[in-house]
Amino acid sequence: MLNARALAATALLPLVANAQNQVNMSTGVSEAGAVITDLGVEIYDLHMLIFWICVVIGIGVFGVMLYSIYAHRKSKGVEPSQFHEHTGVEIAWTIVPFFILIGMAVPATSTLLEVYDNDDAEMSILVTGYQWKWKYEYLDADGENVAFFSNLATSQEQIYNTDTKGENYLLEVDEPLVIPVDTKVRFLITANDVIHSWWVPEIAVKRDAIPGFINEAWTRVLAEGVYRGQCTELCGSYHGFMPVEVHVVGQNEFDDWMAAKKGAAAADAALAATELSVDELMARGEDVYNASCLACHGANGEGGLGNAIAGSAIAMGGLDSHLSVIVNGVAGTAMQAFGAQLSDVDVAAVTTYQRNAFGNNTGDVVQASDVVSYKEG
Amino acid sequence: MGDHHHGPAKGLSRWLYTTNHKDIGTMYLWFSFAMFLLGGAFAMIIRAELFQPGMQLVEPGFFNQMTTLHGLVMVFGAIMPSFVGLANWLIPMMIGAPDMALPRMNNWSFWILPPAFLMLASTLLMEGGAPAFGWTFYAPLSTTYAPPSVTFFIFAIHILGVSSIMGSINIIATVMNMRAPGMTYMKMPLFVWTWLITAFLLVAVMPVLAGAVTMMLMDIHFGTSFFSAAGGGDPVLFQHIFWFFGHPEVYIIILPAFGVISQIIPAFSRKPLFGYASMVYATAAIAFLSFIVWAHHMYTVGMPVAGELFFMYATMLIAVPTGVKVFNWVTTMWRGAMTFETPMLFSIGFLVLFTIGGFTGLMLSIAPADFQYHDTYFVVAHFHYVMVAGAVFSMTAAIYFWLPKWTGRMYNETMGKVHFWVSFIGFNVTFFPQHFVGLAGMPRRIPDYALQFADFNMMSSIGAFIYGASQLLFLYNVIAAIVAGEKVSDEKVWDGAEGLEWTLPSPPPYHTFETPPKIEEQPAH
Incomplete structure (x- = not known):
């Protein structure tokens, strides 16, 4: 009896705890009002454009249907009409949608071309998917690459409900990817075992990580902050447990972080000798x-x-x-x-x-x- | 043994040896309903685990087995065989034929299905568990990294493919050769037309699926490297082959549903179908386009931009013939004299929800936006709007519509309406919030999720339990009608129903149209 009540209480908990439920795609703008990436904003605008076109068409189609359901019912004593074709109308509703589609294709094409513009990157990072973690390798011009793995940091106790779940439950890692703000970063994305997919919604990058292939993607993040995402291609049992965490920091802070990383790698090498x-x-x-x-x-x-x-x-x-x-x-x-x-x-x-x-x-x-x-x- | 069998054999041998299209149709329908309940049970486990964040009921590996089997059983076990069952029952009666053209093959194409699904379900008890790589079984997760049971999965897929191809050849042969004199192609009911086109799609793509699983088998057991990058193979090749099958497969599922709706809406609007010829052409256009859009499932694999543009434009074009169909159905209703019995309610439910699924499909076709939608719950919401509200709602409508004809007994109308409203509400409570969590960033196929997705997931789970339970009401209503339903006196059953099957007695005798009916000169409907 007590157990049942406790269960019911926990069942209702999330409804109270999360007052805010996001219902739409990331706008590409941070809560403070700063643009995160130009591309993210563009994709959001495109998404909303198509959405509103669909809404308008939907109102038309459903409106006619609902009126018909209301007005043309047998219980009102109407006699059914027997018309069953009209060439003009049929041609019109074939041609008009075609032009609406062209109207959608134009902005979609221009946005897609931007997504594919990988030129002039200021730095490159090799992202490798493993079951079930990400490896990040900063490809340095002078050959001194920095590489590390990024594992889920959420504890098993939280996952198996013996500990309170933290704010960033399942979206936190032990070592995040760190990139400098306002810098065009090129990601080279691949995988070591099965196919994974590297996704961070707020910076609008998603690309499959495929063994034997190296895919390209890029971003230029304009607002400092922490951005979180997840693997989005089923990659085995723990597919749901390999998040992406990206810290976007100022150039100076990035340089310090990079220097510390290189120092730690050297210390590790020294440790191996002792x-x-x-x-x-x-x-x-x-x-x-x-x-x-x-x-x-x-x-x-x-x-x-x-x-x-x-x-x-x-x-x-x-x-x-x-x-x-x-x-x-x-x-x-x-x-x-x-x-x-x-x-x-x-x-x-x-x-x-x-x-x-x-x-x-x-x-x-x-x-x-x-x-x-x-x-x- | 006389020259004529006037009734079926008795006992089990009737069902084992039958070559009668009505018996085989009945077996297909019951089998698919059993699979619908099995696939539904898997879905209930999925939704129960996702009721709250955290792992509660099952382990992540088992969760993946559930999502995989749910998809496979629903697509190959529930939806496809149910429409084959419908085709078996209806096509001969609609075109004035005595039976299917190849009755012995008809028996065989049904009877290899139950062993195939028994084998697929038995993988749950094998060491290493059932297949856990999703119903799309992308390599190398389904080859190098698969559990040993994958070999049984491959064999099951081969058998299902053989069954589908035999069923399709039978339908093509029947429609082309056995139409009653005067039943020209452009007089055929739209259900027959959509199935004829579907059968061609099946014959074209099931061998492609068979090729894909055979290549997997070679990779797993015979040392080839079709899909293994380490051996010089190409994991993306698998996706191209799979979706070259998979996209037409989607239309294989939905085209017969279009056919059903095109029979039911005119019947309850008491008005001929608007734009019969354009419906036929639109169906053919959709079938053609289905072969050149497959890579829209793969926008994020890193195709060249020219490829992305081609597949985006081709995919967007599908909106044109699909739009024509929706406009035609709405115009059929316009200025009719409608009544709203259960089949009509499910058809209108189909029309509304399928159109919503069409809109999200159009959104998903836009490649740059798809980078944000791909493999999220937005996709899950989209394809359940077209698969469940599309295929399953229309199938349900079909059962209510033709059941009185098949059995000579009426179902309980009030219970049917309750079934519709509970299904409609349960379905939307389940899947509408999935649009929101998908856009907000929840990937599909995960057993546990971040806290901001908790409320909508709980809502989804509650809706799923409601939708699931409502199907038991359906089962009860059908059985009650067969056992003790009120007898149908009228051949037509529905006063607006048109077509040859409604000229037969209810229930129709075991053998019908042994002499071809006379087709009257009348406009196509």
């Missing part, structure tokens, strides 16, 4: 596990979409075969080759974690140098 303690490896390994392994292998290594890790022959057997699975993946399955996704330190940490967590307790410690020597064969 010996880490078991605790350090386990702590780091847990973070890596939660971001990269948990979705398939479960919060307690119990398995799910992937095999169980707790008590598994691989995680408790020979180190080389364990590293092989993590670094090279397993062909023909959803197990990816993480050697290309994680740094050597992270591979070492997560391997250590898997061999000692969930009751595996092998006592093995794997260092980055072990991963390097494994990779070198």
Whole structure:
């Protein structure tokens, strides 16, 4: 009885909590009134133009129909007319819509040509879809690329209703894409496994990420802020859990962020040369596990979409075969080759974690140098 | 054994061995209704999970199995076989033929369907689960990354294709060869016309689907790389092949629905169909256009801009013949003497909601705007307006319209009207808010969603439960009519109904038109 009442209360909660429900496409203008992208505004205007044309035609058609339903009913004693063709009318309602369509095609064509104008980009970012995360790689002119993965940051507890859902539930990531304001950014979009689609509604960019293809898209964001989107092509079990988060910042802030990223990459490389303690490896390994392994292998290594890790022959057997699975993946399955996704330190940490967590307790410690020597064969 | 069978055999063998178009039509209709309830049950699971944000009832992987099976069962199990059943019952009676041209093949094309769907449903119990890659089964999610049950899915699709092709050849052969003397093409009822054109579409595109799934099979088991980029293949090729089938498939579903509506609206307006000839030409034009618009499902795959423009212009053109049809139906109603029995209510519901689906279709055809609509709930709303309010509403109208003819018994009119209003309201409460969440940015095929979509999703789920429940009322009404409905005394049943089937007794004898009827000289209707 109590349970039923609690259930009813939670059932009604969203109706109260979200007073504002967005019913239309993003206008391309921020809440403060600043234009986010010119293209977004143009697409919104086009969408509304077609919508209103449809509304006017709809009022005409439904109006005639409703009047007819009201006036031409047998209960009013009307005698049915027997006319059944009229060449003039029939030609008219074939020709007139054709001209209306031409009126729609003209602005649609010009907007489409702009969407496809990828020239003169000031910077390029390679976006790669993985099951189920995005990789962003800033393609630097002097070859010093910065790359990182962007994972869902919403906790499993929120998803499984044991914790209160945050404001940006399912739309938040651990490391967002950062781009400078008022800069023409070209996205090169591809995928590593299945087809994904990279979409941020407010900046009006959506392009499929297809393995073996590199698609192009671009944006020039005029208003600083945080813009959120999601993967929009079914890509497997956790398709609903790979958001996109874009931070648009001033040029100076962007430069600082980029410098910090490059510094962190250098620090990671330095870390790979040192010996880490078991605790350090386990702590780091847990973070890596939660971001990269948990979705398939479960919060307690119990398995799910992937095999169980707790008590598994691989995680408790020979180190080389364990590293092989993590670094090279397993062909023909959803197990990816993480050697290309994680740094050597992270591979070492997560391997250590898997061999000692969930009751595996092998006592093995794997260092980055072990991963390097494994990779070198 | 005499020269004439005057009645059906008794027992199970009647249904197993039957070559009678009425028996086969009946089996198709009951089978499709069973599939409609099965696909509906999958939809209820989907809507129950989406009732609130967060994962409550099912796991994400199982959710994807539900969306996949819901689509496959509804398209291939419910809608397509239901219209084949309708064709079986009606085409011979409408053109004055004694039966279908190829009766043994007719039996076979039905009886391979139940095993195919049994096999498809059994994938739910297999290790790795049922197919979970969407009813559009894009590679490589459906090949390299698919569960092992995909092989059974491929086999099921092959069988469905064989069934559809056999059914279509039968319809083409029947319409071309078995019309009563004097039943010229331009005198055929529009339902026969739309099915003739549909049958040609089926014969043209089902082999393409068979090719696509065969290539998948080769990729999965025989080491080819048609759709695998790593082996030099092309994942986009899959989409081109799929939609070259898939877009005509959409019209395969909707053209017979147009035919049904073109029979019912004149009957209850007591006035001939307006623009019969232009209806035929518009149907043919839609069928032709359906072959050159497929890539409008793929605006975001990165086609060259010239390709985008071609497919956008061609898609927009579909609005012209579709508009002609809507204008013709409204003009048929104009200055008629209308009554609003259940079939007419469902037909008017079709007309209103299908037109709304047509408007959103026009919006979706605009390529640059589609970059914002693509793969969102706006698309889900659009195709349910044309599939459910289009195909399913017209099918429901057809059942109410011809049931008294088939069984000789009348359904309960009040219950029929209640069924209509509950369906109409339930349908709109389900799918209208999906336009809003789609535009606001909710992707389709996700088991969980951001909080700003919560209210409309809850509304959608409530509507879906109402719509789902109302179908049980329909089932009850049909069974009650068959078992204990009031006997129909009049051959015509509806005073405005026109056509050869209404010259037969209600119910019609097991064999009809063994001698061809005389077609009177009268204007086409």
